Amino acid sequence: MTESTSDQQLLYVNDQLSDEEIQREADLYGPLTDSVRGLIAATLQTEVGESDVRRARALIGEAASLLRAKAIPGPYGVRWGASGRKRGWGNAADGLRNAVAPPLNIRTDPDGRARTDFHLGPQYEGPAGLVHGGVSALILDQVLGDAAVAGGTPGMTGTLTLRYRRPTPLGDLYAEARVDRVEGVKTIVVGHISGSDGICVEAEGVFILPRWAREAIAEQNASTAG
Numbered sequence: 001m002t003e004s005t006s007d008q009q010l011l012y013v014n015d016q017l018s019d020e021e022i023q024r025e026a027d028l029y030g031p032l033t034d035s036v037r038g039l040i041a042a043t044l045q046t047e048v049g050e051s052d053v054r055r056a057r058a059l060i061g062e063a064a065s066l067l068r069a070k071a072i073p074g075p076y077g078v079r080w081g082a083s084g085r086k087r088g089w090g091n092a093a094d095g096l097r098n099a100v101a102p103p104l105n106i107r108t109d110p111d112g113r114a115r116t117d118f119h120l121g122p123q124y125e126g127p128a129g130l131v132h133g134g135v136s137a138l139i140l141d142q143v144l145g146d147a148a149v150a151g152g153t154p155g156m157t158g159t160l161t162l163r164y165r166r167p168t169p170l171g172d173l174y175a176e177a178r179v180d181r182v183e184g185v186k187t188i189v190v191g192h193i194s195g196s197d198g199i200c201v202e203a204e205g206v207f208i209l210p211r212w213a214r215e216a217i218a219e220q221n222a223s224t225a226g
């Protein structure tokens with residue numbers, strides 16, 4: 001679907017939507033995403049009888065057909081509105097329209113910090129009653145990446161190193177990250193996830209502004225200067 005760098009760049013779109021239009025979309029689609037999250041948990045936890053499971057399947061199929069009647073053909077991409085407000089609504093870690101994403105509501109500070117109180121339900125289980133290690137990695141990748149963005153040096157994850165110090169319980173959790181240092185095009189960010197017993201997973205990430213973005217910025221600077 002997005003095989004080349006130029007395919008990727010096409011998915012960064014300035015669609016000029018006003019803040020009001022963006023808010024209207026958020027108010028419409030956010031609750032839909034929450035409903036689907038509820039459906040995912042219900043699918044996992046239900047113990048109803050066979051006929052009710054079959055009926056639920058038919059209803060879900062009907063809902064999916066209704067939604068598919070008009071739909072974008074591929075990934076959502078990253079979009080900006082007229083005021084510069086960014087929407088990564090397809091993002092697997094925190095996308096407003098992505099029911100696979102745990103709702104993270106990451107808060108950031110301009111000094112390169114990010115933090116979030118979040119809740120992981122049974123759909124994020126790995127070992128019995130515990131968070132899947134890959135899910136912890138997903139969340140830390142996003143929180144560390146957002147810290148890099150907040151500090152003004154965004155980048156793609158080049159390397160993410162994790163240390164699983166103790167099992168992460170499902171339920172209420174907290175994650176935070178801060179920019180440790182910037183080395184040229186690389187931003188090194190550190191962070192962790194903690195539960196009620198303390199830090200469960202520590203992370204260090206190297207975020208790199210990709211070559212194509214560096215070239216686009218250099219081109220833009222040259223045309224502004226000229």
Ligand SMILES: CCCCCCCCCCCCCCCC(=O)SCCNC(=O)CCNC(=O)[C@H](O)C(C)(C)COP(=O)(O)OP(=O)(O)OC[C@H]1O[C@@H](n2cnc3c(N)ncnc32)[C@H](O)[C@@H]1OP(=O)(O)O
Pocket residue numbers: 012141142143145146149154155156157158159184185186206208209210211212213
């Ligand atoms: C409009 C702009 C948008 C920009 C984007 C913003 C995204 C905002 C997202 C918000 C938060 C998201 C949080 C989740 C973020 C993901 O999930 S990103 C998805 C996972 N990551 C990927 O798919 C990345 C795949 N890899 C790549 O695209 C490229 O290899 C990279 C990482 C961009 C580097 O490519 P490059 O820019 O061509 O790198 P290159 O010029 O060869 O090297 C530059 C420097 O980086 C070092 N380096 C290269 N690769 C690595 C590596 N893997 N590890 C460590 N160091 C490395 C080099 O040694 C070099 O160091 P110095 O010589 O400068 O000291």
